Every structure is written in C-alpha cells, then in structure tokens.
Amino acid sequence: MTPILFYGIPSGCSFGSIVALEWLGEPYRLSRIQMPEVVQSDAFRRINPVGETPSLKTGDGRIISESLAIMNHLGARGIGKGLGFKQGTMEFDGLNQRLAYLNTSFFNAFSPLWYTLEHETLKPEEKQALRAYGAADVAKVHRELEMMLGKSPWLLGNERTLADAYFIGIARWTKYHDVVDRKDYPAVQALFERLENDPAVNFAHAIELGEDVKGAGGFAGHVSLEQALSEI
Known part of the structure; x- marks a missing residue:
C-alpha cells in the first residue's frame, strides 16, 4: 500500500x-x-x-x-x-548528529514558549518566567546553529539533506514567539530563506x-x- x-x-x-x-x-x-x-x-x-x-x-x-x-x-x-547516507559512514553519523540536535535542543527550546500560549490559566508571573526562560534558550540554539553552519549553505555542507527539511518545520515557530530576530544570525537566516523558496x-x-x-x-x-x- x-x-x-x-x-x-x-x-x-x-x-x-x-x-x-x-x-x-x-x-x-x-x-x-x-x-x-x-x-x-x-x-x-x-x-x-x-x-x-x-x-x-x-x-x-x-x-x-x-x-x-x-x-x-x-x-x-x-x-x-x-538525502540520507549508508549506515556506518561518516556522512550518516553527521546526519544523525544534526537530526538529534534539532530533535532535542532546537525543538525543546520552544517548549516553554508554547506552554505559555497553550495554558491560559497561568499566572502573569509564571508566564513571564517561562517566556524569559524560553527566549534565552531559543537565542542560545540560534547561536549554536550559526556556528554549526559557518559558511555552509546547508546543515551538512554543500548539499541539502533531511536535516534541512526538519529544520524548516521548527524554525518557522519564531513567528509565533517574537523572542529573537533571525537576522541577527545571518547563516541561519540564509538557510531559512533558501528553504522558504523551495517548492x-x-x-x-x-x-x-x-x-x-x-x-x-x-x-x-x-x-x-x-x-x-x-x-x-
């Protein structure tokens, strides 16, 4: 099927x-x-x-x-x-490393921010604390991604992989949580724009x-x- x-x-x-x-x-x-x-x-x-x-x-x-x-x-x-690589190769390990980072650090940085939006019963001081925590974490992962990318156009170098596909699904969440300006991270911004133009x-x-x-x-x-x- x-x-x-x-x-x-x-x-x-x-x-x-x-x-x-x-x-x-x-x-x-x-x-x-x-x-x-x-x-x-x-x-x-x-x-x-x-x-x-x-x-x-x-x-x-x-x-x-x-x-x-x-x-x-x-x-x-x-x-x-x-898009992927044979298990046991250096490229496979690199892809797994990037995917694992996106699946844990990058994804989870947004969790406190989503929590504040989805739980209306939170007290104002609780929302403020969660938002401050999430904002700091989102900024941190953007700095880390900026260093990972360096001058490379894609997360694993010169060719796109499935890590880039997963990245764009999470990176767009910044529009819901105005805590970072992606333009402060030129390599991340360039990757985001490159993917947003992808069919x-x-x-x-x-x-x-x-x-x-x-x-x-x-x-x-x-x-x-x-x-x-x-x-x-």
Whole structure:
C-alpha cells in the first residue's frame, strides 16, 4: 500500500516530514490530524499511543513514530538522492548528529514558549518566567546553529539533506514567539530563506492551510483517520 504520513495542524513539527517526502519523490498519502483534539483521541492513539504527530504508516503496514525515526527511515530510501547516507559512514553519523540536535535542543527550546500560549490559566508571573526562560534558550540554539553552519549553505555542507527539511518545520515557530530576530544570525537566516523558496516547502505550507494543491513529488492525496485505521 502507499505510505501514509499523519501530520499535525496547526504548525506541527511534522511539516518537515512532508517536505522530506516531497524531496524523496516516492508515492505517499497524507492524513490531517487536528491538534490537540484529534491527536489525543482514542482513535489516533491506535496509531501512536503517545498521542503525538508525526507518524508514518509504511507501505508494508508498519507504524513509525517520532520525527527522528521517520527521517532515518526516509533517509535510507533517499541515499541515491543524497538525502540520507549508508549506515556506518561518516556522512550518516553527521546526519544523525544534526537530526538529534534539532530533535532535542532546537525543538525543546520552544517548549516553554508554547506552554505559555497553550495554558491560559497561568499566572502573569509564571508566564513571564517561562517566556524569559524560553527566549534565552531559543537565542542560545540560534547561536549554536550559526556556528554549526559557518559558511555552509546547508546543515551538512554543500548539499541539502533531511536535516534541512526538519529544520524548516521548527524554525518557522519564531513567528509565533517574537523572542529573537533571525537576522541577527545571518547563516541561519540564509538557510531559512533558501528553504522558504523551495517548492516542497511551499507545498507543505499550502497543505497545512488546507489548499487544494499538487506537489512536485509523489503526493497521492489525503485519507481520513478512519480510512487509514481500516488499512492497519
């Protein structure tokens, strides 16, 4: 069967997996999961007991959850396109290192900021403390990414990889949390702009907005959660 990616809206980190699938170019379908209502439902927990996106149903019916695991799965399929690398090589280790950093440090830096937006019962002083903590952490990871990039156009050097796909799904969160000016980090800003001009990234934006759009990859349409469950 054609794989299905379960992606979260609004603005889930699963955005990067959509970009990765477009770059890969193999047939896939999408299932739109509203957060937090549907993602925490009993129905979706049959896909991922943790109640988070993304999850990927592979062509042979297996379920893979967590962005890092999905990216590694897709990377193995995209070795010929330079999106991933053979396990045991220096390039594979470098990609894993970048993905792990994005999946932990970069992603988690935004967690306090999301918490302040999603919990209206917080006291003003609690929100202020969380926002200050998150702002400092987001600035820190931007400084680190700036050093990692150096003069390279992509996170692993001169060619794009799935690390760049995952990066753009998280980097766009700065528009919700006005705590850093990305222009203070020229290399990070240049990477962000380069990706925002990529057709696969534009496609993923349109998908999140619910637009009727055709990708340049292997997008084969949407399926409902109910239909996806019937295939498992």
